[in-house]
Amino acid sequence: xxxxxxxxxxxxxxxxxxxxxxxxxxxxxxxxxxxxxxxxxxxxxxxxxxxxxxxxxxxxxxxxxxxxxxxxxxxxxxxxxxxxxxxxxxxxxxxxxxxxxxxxxxxxxxxxxxxxxxxxxxxxxxxxxxxxxxxxxxxxxxxxxxxxxxxxxxxxxxxxxxxxxxxxxxxxxxxxxxxxxxxxxxxxxxxxxxxxxxxxxxxxxxxxxxxxxxxxxxxx
Numbered sequence: 001x002x003x004x005x006x007x008x009x010x011x012x013x014x015x016x017x018x019x020x021x022x023x024x025x026x027x028x029x030x031x032x033x034x035x036x037x038x039x040x041x042x043x044x045x046x047x048x049x050x051x052x053x054x055x056x057x058x059x060x061x062x063x064x065x066x067x068x069x070x071x072x073x074x075x076x077x078x079x080x081x082x083x084x085x086x087x088x089x090x091x092x093x094x095x096x097x098x099x100x101x102x103x104x105x106x107x108x109x110x111x112x113x114x115x116x117x118x119x120x121x122x123x124x125x126x127x128x129x130x131x132x133x134x135x136x137x138x139x140x141x142x143x144x145x146x147x148x149x150x151x152x153x154x155x156x157x158x159x160x161x162x163x164x165x166x167x168x169x170x171x172x173x174x175x176x177x178x179x180x181x182x183x184x185x186x187x188x189x190x191x192x193x194x195x196x197x198x199x200x201x202x203x204x205x206x207x208x209x210x211x212x213x214x215x216x217x218x219x220x
Contacts, residue, residue, distance in 0.1 A: 054171050056176075056216075059085070059086050061086045064123045064127070066081055066114050066118060067081060067177060068110040070103050070105070070109060070182050071183045071185065076187070078095065078187070079097075079098045079109045080180070080181025081110050081114040081117075081181060081182075082207070083114070088211035092193055093199055094114070095181040095184045095188060095191070097188055097190070104134060104135070104149075105148065108149050109152065110178075110182060111128070112155055115128065115159045115163075119162065125165075126165050128168070129167070129168045131169065136167055136169055140167075176206050176216060
């Protein structure tokens with residue numbers, strides 16, 4: 001009952017049903033990318049594709065990748081993030097409350113903590129990724145930001161200045177692990193660290209899916 005075996009059997013079953021003409025191309029109407037993920041290729045592409053496949057990508061050897069996110073549930077804010085190696089294995093993850101009153105401030109808090117965590121662990125070669133384009137503009141200096149976040153952005157820039165880093169944007173679906181950690185942070189009263197043994201089971205499942213290179217789907 002290991003997950004690669006279950007996924008493989010599910011794919012094989014779908015292909016068998018298609019070959020037996022029990023699943024037809026029309027069954028994948030508006031879901032062509034889903035059919036492709038199962039290994040089905042239709043000669044007549046009358047099926048409209050309204051999904052986009054989003055992949056989390058591994059960092060290269062000698063680099064560490066940190067994904068962060070912030071969450072706001074209308075009552076409390078939370079931050080969360082995860083550092084992974086080139087194999088996609090968890091190095092450390094974190095989740096906890098944010099001092100902010102909105103999602104963007106929570107995202108800033110999460111990134112600030114995550115970058116400083118990388119420094120404290122001696123990780124100099126890092127790939128930073130999150131799902132907030134506005135935050136990328138803040139860090140690159142292409143957008144003005146309010147005084148509330150000025151000092152936090154400055155702290156992030158100062159920490160990054162001592163690193164060999166790159167920053168990228170990923171769509172929300174591909175940032176699922178950090179998103180789940182941030183949502184958890186909304187319900188915590190202090191910051192927690194997790195390793196492979198202690199991280200919640202549902203989040204560990206998402207980490208394993210990322211490691212295997214399985215996509216998330218985004219409706220277009």
